[in-house]
Amino acid sequence: MTGDKTGTTHDLRIGGRPLAPLLRARAPRLSQRVLERLLSELPTYTELPREAVAGDVADIVQHSVRLFADVLERRRPAADAALARQRESAAQRAEEGVPLDAIITAYHLGVAMIAEELTADARPGDVADILELQRHLLRTQRQLTSAVSAAYLETRQLIDSQEDGGRHALMAALLAGEPVGDRSGRRGVLRPADWYVTLALFLAPHPDETDHGRAPGAAIAARRKIRRVRVVLDRYAGQPVMTDLDATGGTALVPVPAPPPWDELRGLVAACAKAAGAPITAAAATADPADPAAVPSAVSQNTDIVELLLRTGRPPGLYRLADVLLEYQLSRPGEARDRLALLLAPLDHKPVLLTTLETYLREDLDRTATATSLHVHPNTVAYRIRRITELTGLSPHRPTDLHHLHAALLARRCGP
Structure with a gap:
């Protein structure tokens, strides 16, 4: 009777042949077949440099096949030290950006092909050896999955920490208006982009965030919303975008080779809103980081515009300064704004008249x-408009007064 321990009476055999020597003898050919399957079934591997596939990937496939042969010969689990080459390979794949699921799938595919190779000539009397073979293969596969995943995730954590640190330092320098040079990062340095689209974003709550009875669930929904917005921005830029976002929004610096068309940016914000599952109000401007003042100036202006949009009740979407010139100017503190707002002071305690005026002008x-x-009845509107004229001295039916009324309402909405 065979078993998973030393002192067994015979080597594992299927079809009359010992499995360990058979697997070693077929390792070169079997490894080549495994490599061909990887390239045909896992597109990620076709994107690697040719020398990486022919070198490290091919070597680790054959090394793993021989590892299984050693396990079958000793009929005991692989020693931890025997998995060092697989750990090193996983760390290298992590540096190259190969997804972990592709690596794990590659090992599973290899194990399946080893099983097929060794059981092809099985006979009815080989059942016990086949079952022991399966136990060894599955246990070694679990060992490999654990070792490879740990090495991959450790490397990715280090890479992401270094890269995030470099991006954070670069973003902080850009927002502070400091001259920016190269910043340390995963690939040696993080260089400023040729241009940045500066975005100020206001993210409305996702429906899941409004479930006040489940605070932890609301927090998770907010994080998911932010992550989905970042994914859209990263996909647009073709690289990680520098962001400072919380559940209500924040700032993003999107690297671009040249100022993009405005309609393209509007599409980007629309895509972010769709991914977020919530409306987004945003302002954007393009800045050249060669001018240290350009980015902080654009970010400050964008922030002011978004606050203005929210105060004045503009619909969600992307805006630029040209879209809100009058409102923006009236939002600047000064005597002119204050005097314009005072034109409607007689209506301060008459909200019905003020609402009627706003609606009348909007219509x-x-x-x-x-x-x-x-x-209400149209005659009621007429009466209220007459009362507004009596109290303020301004009639919407006089062109000059009409301009003053519009400006006065804006001054009231845009003021502190």
Whole structure:
């Protein structure tokens, strides 16, 4: 009777042949077949440099086949030290950006091909040896999966920590208006992009965040929302984007080779909103990092624009300064803004009249449309407009007064 221990009475055999010598003899040919399957079934491996596939990948495939032969010969688990080459290879794949699932799939494919190779000539009397073979293969596969995953994740954690540190330092320097040079990162240095699209984003809550009865669930939903937005930005840039985002939004610096068309940026923000599952209000401007003041100036202006958009009730979407010139100017502190706001001071304690005026102007002085919006009779609208004129001295039917009324409302909305 065979077993998973020393002192067994005979070598593992299938079809009358001992498995360990058979696997060693067939290792070169079998390894080549495994490599061909990897390249045909796992596209990630076709993206590696040819020398990497012909060198390290081919070597580790054959080394792993021979490891299984050693396990079958000793009929005991592989020693931890025997997995060192696989750990080193996993760390190298992590540096090359090969996904972990592709690496694990490659090992599973290799184990399946070893099993097929060794059981091809099985006979009815080989059942016990086949079962022991399966136990050895599955146990060694678990060992490899654990060792390879640990080495891969450790390397990725180190890489991500170094790269995130470099990006954080670069972003901090750009936002502070400091001259930026090369910053340390995974590939030696992180160089400033030729241009940056500076984005200020306001992220509305995702529906899952509004479940006040499940605070931990709301926090998870917020993190998922942020992560999905980052994925869209990274995909657009073709590299990790520098971001400082929380559940309500923040700042993103998107590296670009040249200022992109505005419609392209509008599409980018729309894609972010779709991925987030929540409306996004944003402002954008393109900045040249060669000018240390360009990025912080653009970020500050974008932030002001987004705050202005939210105060004035603009719909979600992407805006630039040209879209809100009048509102932006009126939002700047000064005597002119204060005096404009005072024009409507007589309506401070008459919210019905103020709402009627806002609606009347929004409806382009259409009394019927205003009445419909306010759910009142058109004659009521006419009466209220007369009262507004009596109190303020301004009539929306006089062109000069109309401009003043528009500006006064904006000054009130844009002010502190």
